[in-house]
Amino acid sequence: MTRPFVHPYIPNTAPESRAAMLAAVGATSVDEFYVDVPADLRLDRPLDLPEPLTAELDLERHVGGLLSRNVSTRTRLSFLGAGTYHHHVPAVVDEIINRSEFLTAYAGEPYEDHGRFQALFEYQSLMAELLAMDVVNVPTYDGYQATATGLAMAGRMTGRRRVLVASDVLPAKASKVHDFVRGHLDLEIVPTIGGTADAAAVASLLADDVAAVWVETPSATGAVEARLRELADAAHAVGAVLVVGTDPIGYGVLVPPAEHGADIVCGDIQSLGLHQWFGGAHGGFIAVHDDPRFIMEMPSRLFGLATTDVPGEYGFGDVAYDRTSFAHREEGKEWVGTAAALWGIAAGVYLTLMGPEGMRELGEVLLARTEYARRALAAIPGVELGDDALHLREFTVDLGGTGRTAGDVVRDLRLVGIEPGVPLDERTLLVCVTEMTSQRDIDRLAESLAAAVGASPAASDLAGADVPAASDPAPTLEEQSA
């Protein structure tokens, strides 16, 4: 076509504008602007890319068509967790973070971006209440990074290299943390007992060359650490820092780690109002006490409340900006860059909506359904629980007694539309339940799993009731996706 290329995203492709601007700057063509790019580096052909779909409807049809090939967890009954969780996202959360004002803002100053500063200050503050700590950062990338940074902070503070890993850690998280800190820290795995820390073994390994004890609760298998205070005291006794990786979802009912003596608490906020997004929507928090020794080691931005010329008015700004790589390049702490601010706003809206009572109710539902699911699955002949720790949301079952592997079971249950969990090894399946997996969903998993391992269903014995049909009004997933 001889028609000029005009694109809706690029206003000055309009031929008249382009000509006027070239004339204004005294150039005959845009090539003049590239004089510093040597000729032999200039690409002498168009990029070899697919034909564009410049009409919006064609683009929608193409990309929407690709996405429509996916089958989501609205259709599949999913018990998958392992770092990305299927929690309910209230509609108000999406409404707020999809506002153009928040979605497309970036790095403005406290005056014109007052709303962003306040919203993120509020996020910090809401998380702080949940965690019972006084300082929370503007989100970093994800829980992996938060934990890696938390450990690195401990290393910088103590000048030591050893880190005792007291809990079971997700392999991918362990990989990230290891590669991130290995220039400065050495990780030593202390095997767990019954799903939680072997406090005695940790104590025996502690010495004044230990920078940190790293505990995960809930752990990679969903086990809640019961001996945190003991671990904290032991670490503190040798001048080490207790770093706790956690998911904040349970702290409506559980005592937060700070109250057991944790120094640095870190983790992921995906559970707090973010969709699963194929694992692509994570944000990391790092919380510490209001102690400059810790705060000055934090690389992230920290938004703080400040007074203004108007009495009673709240202003905002960066706390201790001089810590950051923006201020001091390699002399700053790690670096700060575009991370996950919008997800922080989402988590703030989520916590505001939930309130204390919502977080309590949610914690109760998660504990109750986790326990219900554990019993339902353990009731299947040949299926054993991985351990008898307290579990929140996730737990493992050992399929060794069924004669079938975890992979077999996953394959079979996928045929009936169920993702039963994540195989950790041949015989171990990691199962996740949330408020999105109802009792009837769990019963369905138990029945299907029993069928897959050749056992007779036993789940209906659970409640001591004869009638398998429940009376709760929520529809089953089948109804939903019919």
Place this chain on the structure above:
Amino acid sequence: MTRPFVHPYIPNTAPESRAAMLAAVGATSVDEFYVDVPADLRLDRPLDLPEPLTAELDLERHVGGLLSRNVSTRTRLSFLGAGTYHHHVPAVVDEIINRSEFLTAYAGEPYEDHGRFQALFEYQSLMAELLAMDVVNVPTYDGYQATATGLAMAGRMTGRRRVLVASDVLPAKASKVHDFVRGHLDLEIVPTIGGTADAAAVASLLADDVAAVWVETPSATGAVEARLRELADAAHAVGAVLVVGTDPIGYGVLVPPAEHGADIVCGDIQSLGLHQWFGGAHGGFIAVHDDPRFIMEMPSRLFGLATTDVPGEYGFGDVAYDRTSFAHREEGKEWVGTAAALWGIAAGVYLTLMGPEGMRELGEVLLARTEYARRALAAIPGVELGDDALHLREFTVDLGGTGRTAGDVVRDLRLVGIEPGVPLDERTLLVCVTEMTSQRDIDRLAESLAAAVGASPAASDLAGADVPAASDPAPTLEEQSA
């Protein structure tokens, strides 16, 4: 449960607030507020409604589950029109009308709702350019109502009762118009010839008791009226008003009715940026010249530009508010109420995005594909075109020669995922193509229709090409919904 009923939508269900407010007004219970409601009218039992789903996730699962039972025109290949059309809705349109500021506003004053007044004034102005008329109303309910009101205006202006209906009208629209105007007007159908008005017959029926000649273009069968000027002149000669019902979608390429002499132009804006919504998203426009005789008969609100105390600043307000039922109850013109303002804003955003070139291109695509589809279907043995008028978007085919009824064909094609059109009678099918139905979609219709009527496919002869596969990059619907 003994817990108090507290609901997120009703803040003062919080027990402390409720108690404090009752105390403040000196009431012991809310029953005191209902003293004027006689006891025998009080409902003495709870309403018999389904169990509520007070948790948002349960509500979503239930309502979302019901809606997921629908199979939309993203999955079905649809050639359905007949008043609701499948056009592309640019994402910016939805973004704007879903903004809380517009979505939840209502009837504020020009000061605090400046944006609403300006957006609707702009809508009026954009439509006015498309229609080449100086006055357009804030949208009324839909094209049916707009046309009914347009005819009623003609009746009030002329004091006459007869209306000559010169075009084929959608039956539902005819029903609505009839019931609406029958207190004041008598409709007389003048049968069409070859899809468009029988101008001679209309002329012969015109007399000084005729209030209006009513023309639809495109008509109920998609036929574009070619003799509008002739009809206008004839109507004007006896003091009658020419009322034209239309869809504005084609006026990027077609001469608008005003330039043929139309006095009142009315119709629906669903085509301009509104989704199909199961037929539930319509808005009506009424356009006239800047003549108080016409304007003072309009019942809708009309937003106008006004000066303010600041030179050069634009203010807005209601033009000639004294026409309305808000001002004068039954002495106003018909009535004005909550109608379709948001859809007007949508249409305004749509026309702004499209611009003159977009509306021209769209008109061309619609004309070209309509003609292509007419030829493709007419090439099937036994299938005849309903007429040889110029058609925009819709046309009829006569299946009489195939030995199969329109109903048969619809049934058969639904089995292969195609909605081929709307049966108008045993042998006639109303087919609609838009920019959403690509050439390949049309070819697929032709092939499937040929198969359904037992004919060999002939569509591939059309372009004189041998290769049935097209080279255009847009995916087919099958790809999209695979």
Place this chain on the structure above:
Amino acid sequence: WDEPIVFELTTPGERGVLVTPVESRVLGAVGDVVAALPEHLRRATPPALPEMGQMRVLKHYLRLSQENLGADLNVDIGQGTCTMKYAPKVNERLVNTPTLTALHPLQDPADVQGVLEIVWRTERMLAEISGMDEVSLHTQGGSAAIWSNIAMIRAYHEANGEAEQRREVITTIFSHPSNAAAAKAAGYDVVTLYPDADGYPDLDALKAALSPRTAAIMVTNPEDTGIYNPAIREWVDAAHAVGALASYDQANANGILGITRARDAGFDVCHFNLHKTFGTPHGCGGPGAGANAVSSALAPFLPGPRVMRDGERFTVEQAGSRSIGSVAPFFGVVPNIVRAYAWMMALGAEGLRAVAETAVLNNNYLMKRILEIPGASAPYAVGRRRIEQVRYSWQDLFEETGISSEEIGVRAADFGMHYWTSHHPYIVPQPFTLEPTESYSMAELDEYAAVLAEIAREAREEPEVVRTAPHRQTVHHTHHDDLDDPERWAITWRAYRRKYFAGRPAGAPAAADTAEAAA
């Protein structure tokens, strides 16, 4: 923002969105269809729409949106009679799904079972709420529903051969004006009754007005004053006694959900506004949605097509011979029907009653706060409770200060609040109408009352501040007299350019937009 009119933003050649091209095979088959048009049908000059890049279009309308005060943003209790309540965001998420937006109403019923079921369930719930037998959700707003009420009444009398005899409709001055207007549009003579000295509808006046000529009474209850007619059953009985029908405008139903029902008072037909009582958003003035509920005697006259249940399936039945036919395309304002369904399902019977009770509690609480403001009063039924709203008066303040209710409204906008006087005529002098609904907390009601108290103080102490408002709005005092003069009114940009600039095209794009930032 000081955002120009959209036409001032045009730049030649810019594009906002591109259209899918005509395929080469189509072009090969049909040629240049535009060039092939008969000359008298081919548009010679393109419509003078603006030419703008997509981001600038977005920015324009985003800025306009920020210059608007939606219910989500303010304490929106000043738009009395409008029932400005929370439109839950989850409902927006639910309706904005392709399985609703991309449905065509004439698809195979097997493909649209979900939406048909929602229509059917919504009808049944509204039947229970009204006590009526059958419900139609076709109408597109409250006034449209009032029209359907009178259209069915007209058809009923025609079916009984009384069309010629019954030429009058009786309404009250505190019923919504559309009752009078729709009756008139249907060809009836309208009789309007005024209240008794206490502000209650006057039963004696009704009885005097009723006659064999009466087609129907069309009344709102509680009326726009927030006063419930305790003799409502007597009103209905009196109408029935002369063979007239009784039509109930339930636009003000928010305070009586689950408390009392239309059919229980004997009404033959009633309507609800889904966009008021049932939580659908107001959309700057629509789309709304109406529900018409009728007794079995009037059921044959309902609009069509109807959704019917047949065992587990839902089917579509065309309008019958006595139906008033189609009143709107297809099934009515479907997105609002789905929203209303979701709203009711989120609340249930207990929740709907809590809506009513809380709306009434809020209203009476607010009334107490308002009446504490010197110069404010609530005429009629002095000392008695109201249902869900109150029509107040600033007459005392006006007499003291000369500041009118309209002026107070303009000043209220400076505080980020809507404020509405009342429908015409102003029976209550210097009126204002507040309806707090169930959606606002005590703190918000206090906040609104505090604003009015502050303005009343200004009216007494610094009246010029009120009189010269607005002070903190996007625009300044606007000359509304322009708008009533045919020589000067400008209903579109093209008319404005023609009248004020003799049709010369607007000059360069608007000058630098050095507006203040969003507050």
Place this chain on the structure above:
Amino acid sequence: WDEPIVFELTTPGERGVLVTPVESRVLGAVGDVVAALPEHLRRATPPALPEMGQMRVLKHYLRLSQENLGADLNVDIGQGTCTMKYAPKVNERLVNTPTLTALHPLQDPADVQGVLEIVWRTERMLAEISGMDEVSLHTQGGSAAIWSNIAMIRAYHEANGEAEQRREVITTIFSHPSNAAAAKAAGYDVVTLYPDADGYPDLDALKAALSPRTAAIMVTNPEDTGIYNPAIREWVDAAHAVGALASYDQANANGILGITRARDAGFDVCHFNLHKTFGTPHGCGGPGAGANAVSSALAPFLPGPRVMRDGERFTVEQAGSRSIGSVAPFFGVVPNIVRAYAWMMALGAEGLRAVAETAVLNNNYLMKRILEIPGASAPYAVGRRRIEQVRYSWQDLFEETGISSEEIGVRAADFGMHYWTSHHPYIVPQPFTLEPTESYSMAELDEYAAVLAEIAREAREEPEVVRTAPHRQTVHHTHHDDLDDPERWAITWRAYRRKYFAGRPAGAPAAADTAEAAA
């Protein structure tokens, strides 16, 4: 709005959203699980989150949003280096579909073919754009991608047994500070080079700094000055000559898409910011997304898991033994990958080149307008063109008026404009950095320049107006010295209450919110 801190809005007992109840069968089976918790694990005092009804929560955050200036709302060219371009709304519609939001990354690959295909296609397109062989989309932002660059370089040298020897990374002062910071975090010593007198990167300085100790050079090009290093190939060759790798920070790629490619200049590894160059929205500071592109020599070190094509199917392959492993959960910031894919598909090769050319045209046009303002200058390479941005200086204006660049920035906000100085240290005195991208029309560029011209005029004629800014913002001059004092800083509400109110709970809900309306 004068919107309180969210904690001030609490009302006891209100609820924002309800949680699905524990089913009776579950309760029957497991009992009261909370009561059954060991006491030391059971939280005694609920977290002091606010208690608010849903609409008030919504209103709070909507009002905060209106107090924020998104790129969609303003002429956002003042955030130089940030590439604030249009993030198309159609992409928001595309990504906000349950077939993306409700996908779990460990689902059956057969159920996620669509998203895997998009990841794969996006990688291939970025490989073509960079000229590199393999691409990873795992990293969550530009700095994270820089980290992956150096992590791969570290692993590469380790694999070659040179880890101990190569301890230095060389960068330039006009490269993004994260290059220096990430190298440091990976354990390297950082050498920073300064430009030559004309502002060009100094090849001689590089050669002097290079040695067998050098692990890599990590440079941006064009640099944050908008100046393209014409000797870039010589830089790469010099690095290679001592066995070092060359890492290219392509955060500033917007002006050179389709013009020149990283691999063609010999780089071993580069990264792009999808949230800058490829049109994903900035989200108040993330989520962004990075793409790491590498030569085949470095491909084994890419993070995992990788998406592979196997005929018509797409599969997931875990990271290999030489991979740096996981750098983020699963596949990276998936919504931004899909947005970037859609953005590229909307433009194609011709469109990407138009992006680059227009960004450069806009920049040089704006530079002309800015340099017309008395007191503004563009240090270095005087009289020469720039690529996509310019680092300007107000040094002349400062010397004349004493008004600093920061003060001008605060005043610019009064006009609804963002404005940014530069990264530290301020090599350019009184710096400001403007990057107009391709998204703004000529009229908008003129508007921005007019604002700066007006402020420069004020600086000369009424400097107090500038010095005492802000005047038209939500808040007033803020005392930022509070924020550097550990005794006074308050990073959370609880810390604020503790430090300033000795932990007493906040009083009643905030006073009446008599804010001015949204402007």
